[in-house]
Amino acid sequence: MSSETLSVQKVTGVTAPLVCFANGSISEACKKQLRVSVYEESKQTLKGRKRKIVMAESQRQTYKASNFGNVDSECDATDNSSLYLAEVNKETGEMSFYSAEVFHLMPVREASILEQSLKSSMSYQEKTDLLTESFGSGKQKKALVRRQQIRLKDSVIKSAISSVVDSAVAAQELSSSSSALPATTSAIPPYNIDARTPAEVYKLDDIIGQAELESLRNVAQVFFQCNSQIIAEWQTNNTYFSSVLSRLSNLPFNETARWESACCLMYLQFMMTLFQMKAAQMQKKDPLPADWPDLVTNLMLNRFTFKSDTAKSRRCLPARLKDLLLSHILVLCLILDRFTTDLELLQVDLKIGPNKLQTHVKSLGCKVKKEASSGSFTAILTVPLVFPEAKKSKKVRL
Numbered sequence: 001m002s003s004e005t006l007s008v009q010k011v012t013g014v015t016a017p018l019v020c021f022a023n024g025s026i027s028e029a030c031k032k033q034l035r036v037s038v039y040e041e042s043k044q045t046l047k048g049r050k051r052k053i054v055m056a057e058s059q060r061q062t063y064k065a066s067n068f069g070n071v072d073s074e075c076d077a078t079d080n081s082s083l084y085l086a087e088v089n090k091e092t093g094e095m096s097f098y099s100a101e102v103f104h105l106m107p108v109r110e111a112s113i114l115e116q117s118l119k120s121s122m123s124y125q126e127k128t129d130l131l132t133e134s135f136g137s138g139k140q141k142k143a144l145v146r147r148q149q150i151r152l153k154d155s156v157i158k159s160a161i162s163s164v165v166d167s168a169v170a171a172q173e174l175s176s177s178s179s180a181l182p183a184t185t186s187a188i189p190p191y192n193i194d195a196r197t198p199a200e201v202y203k204l205d206d207i208i209g210q211a212e213l214e215s216l217r218n219v220a221q222v223f224f225q226c227n228s229q230i231i232a233e234w235q236t237n238n239t240y241f242s243s244v245l246s247r248l249s250n251l252p253f254n255e256t257a258r259w260e261s262a263c264c265l266m267y268l269q270f271m272m273t274l275f276q277m278k279a280a281q282m283q284k285k286d287p288l289p290a291d292w293p294d295l296v297t298n299l300m301l302n303r304f305t306f307k308s309d310t311a312k313s314r315r316c317l318p319a320r321l322k323d324l325l326l327s328h329i330l331v332l333c334l335i336l337d338r339f340t341t342d343l344e345l346l347q348v349d350l351k352i353g354p355n356k357l358q359t360h361v362k363s364l365g366c367k368v369k370k371e372a373s374s375g376s377f378t379a380i381l382t383v384p385l386v387f388p389e390a391k392k393s394k395k396v397r398l
Contacts, residue, residue, distance in 0.1 A: 016085040016098040019054060021063065021105050033058050054103045060227065061253070065103035145375065156353050187323035188364060189331050191385065198339040198381045201365065202331045208267050208299070215293035216263040223248060223262035241349045244269050247336055264336060267296065271329050274300055275322065275350060283314045304328075326350070326360055330379070334366070339381040343368075362388050 017038065026034070039053045056063040085100040122130070132144050195201040226234075231248050234240055244265050252258045270292060281287055282305070288297050304325045305315040317325075329350070333341045347357050358368045358377060365387055366379040 016100045017052070017054060018083070018085065018100050018102045019056075019065070019105060020102070030058060052101065052103075054105065056105055062108040063105035064108050065105045067101045067103060152348075153353075156351060187320060188327055189324075191365070193385055195383050195385055198334075198383055201381060201383065201385055202335065204264070204332075204335055207328055207332050207335070208264070208296075212293070212295045212299050213260070213263050213267070215295040216266050217259065219291070219293065220259075220262040220266040223251070223265055224258060240269055241272050241345075243272070243333070243345045243349045246345055261336065264332060268329065268332050268336075270296060270300065271304075271325060271332070272349060274304060274317075275325050275329065277317070279316065282316055285314075287315060323360070326352075327364060330361060330364060334364075334379065334381050341379045342376055343379055344374075344376040 019036075035057045037055045037057075039055070041051045052067045054065045083100040083102060085098045087096045087098070088094075089096075129144055129148075132140050136144065189202060190206045191202055192200050222230075226248055228249070231245055235242075235245055247261075247265055251261050274288070277287065287305075288300065301315065304321050305317055306321060307315050330341070330346070333346065343354075343357055343361065346352075347354055350357075354377065358379075361368060361379040364381070365385045366381050369378045369380060370376075371378060
């Protein structure tokens with residue numbers, strides 16, 4: 001049995017970078033498209049070591065990693081281990097050892113890119129509020145919160161007044177045919193009371209069927225192919241609701257899952273559009289946009305609107321069905337967010353008061369948690385599923 005003798009030497013002054021992807025392996029085709037850059041700080045920190053940053057960019061995603069410290073909140077911290085890379089020269093029989101550093105590449109969230117584009121379009125007051133939120137004193141932050149609450153209340157009041165005026169137009173048609181609306185119509189989508197995990201409580205098929213989801217592929221293609229620059233442009237032009245745009249940055253990389261998420265987000269956009277429609281808009285012969293798929297249009301009209309029996313035979317959106325529409329919006333957001341949803345953007349997009357939105361979320365079996373850092377509210381779906389009990393009315397003594 002033959003044996004080989006190797007001459008071993010340690011190479012000093014050279015550090016070899018070892019790169020791995022934290023979210024999975026990269027195919028050979030993608031590796032050829034990656035543009036890798038290494039940056040090194042001139043000053044030494046942390047016991048004489050120099051901080052290095054590795055960035056890998058492709059057409060769809062940017063990855064970033066550091067040898068120590070925080071490039072992003074998810075980057076690795078320093079450990080006490082020493083790593084070496086060995087290189088064997090088969091011709092000379094020499095083995096060289098190099099000091100090595102491991103870089104765990106993490107995908108960069110595109111929210112930071114969006115924030116930069118938003119700051120450029122901010123007014124002076126918005127920029128001042130942003131500085132106060134980050135660096136202001138406790139007294140200044142409290143004044144900022146009060147001012148924001150007043151603005152929100154004003155917008156909610158204006159929306160409520162316009163909604164009351166518009167609803168009065170359709171009230172006469174609805175009053176004559178309201179008895180035809182089934183009294184058993186529930187404002188909660190089908191649910192599994194015996195669910196053992198949050199994913200088993202509400203099913204996506206009960207929100208939108210597979211046939212309707214597939215019909216959304218053409219209109220959802222813009223979401224499937226979007227990048228950070230396009231999202232920033234949509235944000236500036238208010239092309240889509242903020243609740244939809246905030247989720248586009250986190251679309252899955254897997255093609256099948258990405259298509260499903262893109263179609264679900266487009267359906268979320270459609271439902272929120274219907275929720276915002278006024279009574280006068282519902283009086284049209286075809287109230288929903290013509291470019292929506294017919295399967296989705298028919299689903300939404302049959303599920304969330306009511307056709308009156310008057311001569312004009314126009315559609316309306318009663319309060320009970322509007323609550324059902326809101327429930328479907330919230331449940332779809334919970335499914336997309338893995339059953340933990342921030343309510344702040346939904347409150348602004350839907351122009352709903354915080355108390356009403358939180359009450360509705362609790363009626364779906366969610367718990368509402370207030371974030372100490374931002375002051376926003378988060379809905380969390382937990383099991384076992386528990387619905388709030390109806391308050392008993394007090395008896396009045398005569």
